[in-house]
Amino acid sequence: MEVYHTIAEIRNFVREQKITGNSVGFVPTMGYLHQGHLTLMEEARKENDIVVVSIFVNPTQFGPDEDYGEYPRDLSRDVELATGVGVDVVFSPQTEEIYLPNSATTVEVEGLTNHLCGATREGHFTGVCTIVSKLFNIINPDRAYFGQKDAQQVLVIKRMVKDLNFDIDIVTVPIVREKDGLAISSRNKYLGQDEREAALVLYQALQIAQNLIGSGERDRDIIKQQLVERIDREPLAEIDYVDIVNQNNLEEAEEIKGEILIALAVYIGKTRLIDNLMLEVDK
Incomplete structure (x- = not known):
């Protein structure tokens, strides 16, 4: 070396x-x-x-x-x-x-x-x-x-x-995650014990979206609302953005079909964390 x-x-x-x-x-x-x-x-x-x-x-x-x-x-x-x-x-x-x-x-x-x-x-x-x-x-x-x-x-x-x-x-x-789903990041070092637990809300929100889409939900507003509501229930979390966009151009996805990116940025305390989920969705 x-x-x-x-x-x-x-x-x-x-x-x-x-x-x-x-x-x-x-x-x-x-x-x-x-x-x-x-x-x-x-x-x-x-x-x-x-x-x-x-x-x-x-x-x-x-x-x-x-x-x-x-x-x-x-x-x-x-x-x-x-x-x-x-x-x-x-x-x-x-x-x-x-x-x-x-x-x-x-x-x-x-x-x-x-x-x-x-x-x-x-x-x-x-x-x-x-x-x-x-x-x-x-x-x-x-x-x-x-x-x-x-x-x-x-x-x-x-x-x-x-x-x-x-x-x-x-x-x-692909994203590398901890066993409990938290996306690995250098900024995870900033998280205290309670904040580390709270940070799981990003992965949990993405799982909600994946389950909704997997069960046939195609209304982006309903899916986005469910994500926001889950994150808002975590007292230590403050949303920067939650969005559902086209993977290729990052424009807001009017329909949940094709190559979709569900992206989150959330402050846990003072630490800003990001996570995302990429899906290919049939109509």
């Missing part, structure tokens, strides 16, 4: 690998790794000769009142975990290495970012697209791996890759 902190080091490493014909899989992360991240790395390990992981808490995707300063960081722990699943290289730069002083260029994907998290976190996806495009340009991987928990992010990145002609395959890996 190697740990590089500069762009020159990681570029030289990847260039040498490609000269010898090795394929490169890339997993971008903000660190404080959990099983969800490790699953992405394991998938990358299966499909590539070399696996590169970035660990960088990207300041430009946090809003002014969000948790950039408090976001958990533990590089030595992360390196140990990444080593355990066969990662070859960790790229962990300082902010000044990535963002030049007075940098004037950003990357924005229009349309898709107007919905869900983009509607409530102004500028978030501009920060995401900018850092991911920078990392793609620096590392030049053959494949990059993203988790389905961030369903909107995956769709936005795929569109960016297509629009900007990146020669990179985007691989989506």
